[in-house]
Amino acid sequence: MSAIPQKATGEIHIRGGVRLQGKVKIQGSKNAALPILAATILAEGESCLKDCPKISDVYRMLRLLQSLGGHVRWEGEGVCVSTGSITTQDMPADAITGMRSSLCLLGALLARCGSIVMEYPGGCVIGKRPIDLHLQALEQMGVCFHEEGGRICGQAPKGLCGAEISLPLPSVGATENILLAAVTARGCTRIEGAAREPEVEALCRYLNACGARIDGIGTSRLEIQGVRRIHGATYRIPADRIVAGTYLYAALGTRGCILLEQAPCQHMHAVIHMAERMGAICQVTREGLYVQSLGELVSPGLIRTGVYPGFPTDMQSIALAVSTMASGETRIEERIFEDRFRVADPLRQMGADIRQTDPCCLRVGGSCRLHGERVRACELRGGAALVVAGLMAEGETIVTGCEYIERGYENICKDLRELGARINSV
Numbered sequence: 001m002s003a004i005p006q007k008a009t010g011e012i013h014i015r016g017g018v019r020l021q022g023k024v025k026i027q028g029s030k031n032a033a034l035p036i037l038a039a040t041i042l043a044e045g046e047s048c049l050k051d052c053p054k055i056s057d058v059y060r061m062l063r064l065l066q067s068l069g070g071h072v073r074w075e076g077e078g079v080c081v082s083t084g085s086i087t088t089q090d091m092p093a094d095a096i097t098g099m100r101s102s103l104c105l106l107g108a109l110l111a112r113c114g115s116i117v118m119e120y121p122g123g124c125v126i127g128k129r130p131i132d133l134h135l136q137a138l139e140q141m142g143v144c145f146h147e148e149g150g151r152i153c154g155q156a157p158k159g160l161c162g163a164e165i166s167l168p169l170p171s172v173g174a175t176e177n178i179l180l181a182a183v184t185a186r187g188c189t190r191i192e193g194a195a196r197e198p199e200v201e202a203l204c205r206y207l208n209a210c211g212a213r214i215d216g217i218g219t220s221r222l223e224i225q226g227v228r229r230i231h232g233a234t235y236r237i238p239a240d241r242i243v244a245g246t247y248l249y250a251a252l253g254t255r256g257c258i259l260l261e262q263a264p265c266q267h268m269h270a271v272i273h274m275a276e277r278m279g280a281i282c283q284v285t286r287e288g289l290y291v292q293s294l295g296e297l298v299s300p301g302l303i304r305t306g307v308y309p310g311f312p313t314d315m316q317s318i319a320l321a322v323s324t325m326a327s328g329e330t331r332i333e334e335r336i337f338e339d340r341f342r343v344a345d346p347l348r349q350m351g352a353d354i355r356q357t358d359p360c361c362l363r364v365g366g367s368c369r370l371h372g373e374r375v376r377a378c379e380l381r382g383g384a385a386l387v388v389a390g391l392m393a394e395g396e397t398i399v400t401g402c403e404y405i406e407r408g409y410e411n412i413c414k415d416l417r418e419l420g421a422r423i424n425s426v
């Protein structure tokens with residue numbers, strides 16, 4: 001497979017003030033595709049993942065799989081991966097530290113190879129991103145960890161065995177790692193307090209399509225009966241609920257009228273409900289989600305993030321951007337990550353009235369008129385929020401740091417141009 005396609009990761013230029021209109025097809029989910037790609041390490045034979053998003057985090061994960069000996073080919077509307085011979089000898093360090101989702105290689109490689117040495121996966125500006133819950137759970141399944149030269153070394157000399165695991169908080173990544181370690185472990189694994197995010201559900205469905213035996217899918221109590229081996233499968237990656245939510249809130253903020261084709265509405269209730277409280281009219285149709293926002297943009301009062309099915313933390317920055325122009329004051333409470341307000345500074349540059357009242361709370365004075373500025377993205381969802389703010393602002397906004405946005409959005413400029421936005425990447 002060729003190297004990661006190099007796009008112009010320079011700047012995004014936006015001339016705001018246009019009501020979004022039209023329709024756009026929603027890409028496959030980044031946070032479903034990444035753990036499923038890691039799971040292909042467990043499958044004997046080829047897996048083909050339809051609608052796998054063409055984003056830099058996926059390219060990075062594919063590069064990792066290739067460095068482990070996997071074979072990758074893009075075919076039609078997806079990517080096919082086979083991992084016949086796997087060796088952990090020369091995993092590139094930068095690929096591991098470069099993104100958080102490489103962490104789910106931990107469970108897959110321990111299950112497949114019985115040992116792993118890897119760099120501590122990248123944290124990022126939204127928080128420390130500890131991995132204590134991952135390590136504790138895998139130790140219960142028979143893994144011994146130690147640190148060597150700043151790297152994690154794990155061995156499962158007797159192989160992995162099922163365990164009764166109770167998670168003190170429903171960590172998405174820890175739930176995924178336990179699943180990947182448990183599907184071919186000896187005996188049964190029960191997870192109490194598992195994450196219920198749709199991306200965890202998608203991983204379970206892919207694994208069961210490969211012959212795994214997982215019960216309780218979609219609930220916080222998962223039971224995995226270990227099997228000797230699993231085979232490859234063809235699986236369609238579900239649409240990305242955060243990308244769909246991003247464009248939904250862009251339509252809300254620009255008073256537009258759009259159709260989000262194939263939006264995963266069944267997993268967007270909190271996001272849709274919040275948009276309706278802010279003035280959007282949303283209708284679930286066979287084609288996807290139809291959004292009309294012609295009336296006044298009003299504050300919902302409080303936006304508090306929570307684990308699924310609560311309002312997703314990945315939508316917080318985007319909702320913050322829109323709330324700056326809503327009438328009435330909005331209180332934003334971020335309850336998942338401890339440092340997810342970095343986008344407030346560039347939004348203030350654009351004229352927003354945002355005060356941080358404590359580490360996890362913002363107060364947003366509404367009805368401000370955003371004006372175009374040159375602003376810098378420093379992480380994925382904050383970058384998307386700056387694009388949405390640019391669509392709403394008067395004048396031209398230039399967003400730099402677009403490599404962060406490309407981690408999760410296939411082509412945000414193309415998607416928004418299809419909805420009538422005056423936006424270009426240069």
Ligand code: EPZ
Pocket residue numbers: 030031034100101127128129130131132133134135169170171172173174195197199313314336337338380381408
């Ligand atoms: C996943 O991150 C997503 N990433 C995140 O999306 C998403 O925001 C997050 O889940 C919450 O939904 C991927 O799926 C690749 P967590 P993850 O473990 O697994 C604490 C995006 O923008 N925690 O559920 O890292 C942790 O510090 C990204 O697409 C521990 O304390 O999230 C955080 O406060 C951003 N110890 C909370 O749990 C641990 O061992 C939730 O983290 C693990 C986590």
